[in-house]
Amino acid sequence: MSEREVLELLRENARYDTADIARMTDLEESEVEAAIEALEAVGVIRGYQPVVDWDRLEDERVRAEVELNVTLDRETGYDDIAERLARFPQVTALRLVSGDYDFDMEVEGDSIREVSQFISEKVAPVPEITQTVTHYIMTSYKEQGIELGDGEDDDRLSVSP
């Protein structure tokens, strides 16, 4: 149960230090450290990354969501196709989904040209892939649960009853 709480707090902010998490959960700092180590060891926690609002960065960053349809045969399953696609560094997320298409893939690159080329030259030719539909991300409003707007100002009275 405490592992779950620690996980929730890290998801809220992976930079909370262990002392703060201990204060918030009434655990000992050593217990928090142990919980984090355990979560990392069993592979529940796979890494720590900042939530980035690319629109605020000078450098261009192009991101796309790609819908993929695939056909399977006796030799090739979803996992095989996924494994092949996930190896590309351009692919930042890959999920098997239910509905009108099979995979939901996120791709990143420095330009539209780079991303388009990647999809047409590396992804589309994969024999099992029957169709790709690419959606370029124009503006991101929320990432990983964090809203990317200007941040609402606190308009409460500074002192109130």
Next chain:
Amino acid sequence: MTLEPADRVQAVGPSGIRRFFEIAEERDDVISLGVGEPDFSTPWAARDAAIQSLEHGRTSYTANRGMRELREAISTYVADRFALEYGADEEILVTAGASEAVDLAFRAFVDPGEKVAIAQPSYISYEPGVIFAGGEVVPVPTDEADDFRLTVDALEDAGAADAELLVLCYPNNPTGAVMSRADLEPIAEFVRDNDLAVLSDEIYAELTFDDDFDSNHGGSAKHTSIATLPSMRERTIVFNGFSKAHAMTGLRLGYALGPAEAIAAMNRIHQYGMLSAPTTAQYAALEALDSCADDVATMVSQYDRRRRFVLSRFREIGMPCFEAKGAFYVFPEVPDGWMANEFAEELLHEEGVAVVPGDVFGVGGEGHLRVSYATGLEELREALARIERFVAEHA
């Protein structure tokens, strides 16, 4: 002058909070832990219901007592959560904030010169409310040694036996104290023995964090209402509302629960003074009860984490603080040699952290600060780091 304020009005000075508000407003680098208001926004479903009610033009007065559907929803909610059984027809009054309900109760039940005992430190509106109604305040101090819970000894010492009414507020603003069923039993006995009536402000009832409480007694929440104790229902008015747990302060919606005749007396004033509570807010409140329990639960768990964080930091800083278990305030002691208001004022000047000195909440509050944790964790961290620095520099 013809518009000479009545003596009752002149007897009440500006609130002690006002001064800190003014100092804090002068600067723009202030982190405020002086707010008695959630930092969460109103659950979206409730806002949406308010918008829809406007879109459909549902903007006329409702029944004086509030929309029937809302009263029914309140009736079900308080029964499920707090084991409070009140009928929608005659025992519930929907008001413009718990504030209006509190004011109505003083005006409905206090005759000029009658005494009203108030467990203090307490929310700042009770005392003026009693004075505006022509009553006389009997402060009943609570003590840090008892974790700011009310005791029968304090009631006796203060002469509360002669009062008509006793005002309770648990979970408490400003201390964060809560009262368990076992704590309330002797108080109820005193109330019955001395034939008092009770006004119980339970607006922070959802914000009760004590994991060890044994006081569910039929309700799903940890909070116990004094009205659920034997023979207390007929002599108690319970106040609650949507400001705190549902983060709806500006929508101004609260309610009173009580025996039919008492509610009728309050409604007699309400129907002339207010007619009915804001209609848009009533739609929002109905939705809040229907579908926002998860939002409330999420906010409550966030408050609980912040509470633990803040308590732990005050202990590290060396400012003793009892284990506040309700509302969203902690009530640490100021270091030796300080008056609460001096400490609060210097802290605001030097470090830009606003807190409220405990003495503005009445007897028993001197030497303490009310620190609200209805503020994001990042600000709390920074504010406590500044308080730590301030205390270290003045040690």
